[in-house]
Amino acid sequence: MSGKRRSAHPPYTYPDYKSSILRGPGRDPIDLDRLDAKHPSSMGVESGVLLAGRFRPGELDHDLTRNARRGGEPLGERLVVSGRVLDECGNPAPGVLVEIWQANAAGRYLHKADEHDAPVDPNFLGAGRCVTDREGCYRFCTIQPGAYPWKNHHNAWRPRHIHFSVIGDSLVSRLVTQMYFPGDPLLDFDPIFESVPDAARSRLIARFDLGLTQPEFALGYHFDIVVAGSGATPRDNHGSGK
Amino acid sequence: MNDETGLPLTPSQTVGPYFTLGLTPEKHESGLGPLITNEIRGEGEPITIHGKVFDGAGEPVNDAMLEIIQADGNGRLDAPGFTGFARAGTGDAVDNSYRFTTVKPGPLGKGEAPYICMIVFMRGMLLHTFTRIYFADEAANANDPVFIRLPEHRRESLLARHVESVDAVSYEFNVHMQGDRETVFFKLPHPIAD
Ligand SMILES: [Fe+2]
Numbered sequence: 001m002s003g004k005r006r007s008a009h010p011p012y013t014y015p016d017y018k019s020s021i022l023r024g025p026g027r028d029p030i031d032l033d034r035l036d037a038k039h040p041s042s043m044g045v046e047s048g049v050l051l052a053g054r055f056r057p058g059e060l061d062h063d064l065t066r067n068a069r070r071g072g073e074p075l076g077e078r079l080v081v082s083g084r085v086l087d088e089c090g091n092p093a094p095g096v097l098v099e100i101w102q103a104n105a106a107g108r109y110l111h112k113a114d115e116h117d118a119p120v121d122p123n124f125l126g127a128g129r130c131v132t133d134r135e136g137c138y139r140f141c142t143i144q145p146g147a148y149p150w151k152n153h154h155n156a157w158r159p160r161h162i163h164f165s166v167i168g169d170s171l172v173s174r175l176v177t178q179m180y181f182p183g184d185p186l187l188d189f190d191p192i193f194e195s196v197p198d199a200a201r202s203r204l205i206a207r208f209d210l211g212l213t214q215p216e217f218a219l220g221y222h223f224d225i226v227v228a229g230s231g232a233t234p235r236d237n238h239g240s241g242k
Numbered sequence: 243m244n245d246e247t248g249l250p251l252t253p254s255q256t257v258g259p260y261f262t263l264g265l266t267p268e269k270h271e272s273g274l275g276p277l278i279t280n281e282i283r284g285e286g287e288p289i290t291i292h293g294k295v296f297d298g299a300g301e302p303v304n305d306a307m308l309e310i311i312q313a314d315g316n317g318r319l320d321a322p323g324f325t326g327f328a329r330a331g332t333g334d335a336v337d338n339s340y341r342f343t344t345v346k347p348g349p350l351g352k353g354e355a356p357y358i359c360m361i362v363f364m365r366g367m368l369l370h371t372f373t374r375i376y377f378a379d380e381a382a383n384a385n386d387p388v389f390i391r392l393p394e395h396r397r398e399s400l401l402a403r404h405v406e407s408v409d410a411v412s413y414e415f416n417v418h419m420q421g422d423r424e425t426v427f428f429k430l431p432h433p434i435a436d
Contacts, residue, residue: 009369010255010368017256019365022366023297024369025424025425025427026420026421029371033429033430035391047431048350049326055278067272088249097277099264100264101267113305114260125263125274126263128264163260171430174309174361176256200250226250226252
């Protein structure tokens, strides 16, 4: 059993995050591989399906400052958020669908369930997506999301974050996570961030990158994502040993 | 390649309550069109699958996201033009049910039962989990190498039941996160570690 892999993810139940108490599975998941030694489940749907390169987002989908304009520009600090999706061996993962969503600069989501008393931005949806290139790179242009309150406990505030969904080749690499910003004072008080084992938390914090920063235009943040799996499929073992 | 030399994984976080914004943006007014919908098209018998997700208190969850992955009616994952992947939320219908329109999958191999793989996400879950949908009306379940190795009293939780419907053949599959009727959830084989 991999200690490192286990320690990367939060537990299903983390009582400080109240909603987790009734929503995580009550029992330990059953290990599909150990269930059936004669018929390794590597032959199953779970590992047989290959999803990389299947999805084709629109041309402006990656640019949240433009993909929902209604005659004006969204308000807030412009950001470039970019990085690489890698497998555990350090191989780039090309053709991966990366989808993001976030609050606007005032900390408000354009979602019917968001009741935070902060203004919506008519020119900002807060959703974007793109596919990684051959080097596993993704790139978004967006607006600095604001912090927002939530009802987990008294005076609870989510640190500024961008939600990420990653669909790589096999299902073992499926990941949904959140990217945070360096130096955010709210991180120490956020049970969702704190649910991650101590040693792994820093992997959720983007790095300010002057190289990605565009003069006179946008601040750059770098955020790499490492997903489970070797990238090598049963049909193609090339590159797995690099 | 063993685990010691691998890069450390990026930790998981909850999808939160607002995932429909990013994962089905076509439902919100914007320039983003549908990319992954609740529909799978391919060869095979058209079916719908619907149901609810129940939390540990037995209440239906109105902000769960489900993704399904499956073969087509011929048991193929890689048929030309076929993408056996779809997603649906439980927040659209007034009764908090989800709904997929798809085709009934064929078995991948001889002696196996057909099934659909499902990934379960929701606000309150810090990490997603996997399950399988088997069909209650399939005799092949009795020989399926995974299904028959599950504890007998828990197999029921993976069975989608045929229900009367005016349109397509319809199956109901409910997910129970906790309790006596808790759905069987799976851990996937990991190619590097273990
Ligand atoms: Fe959020």
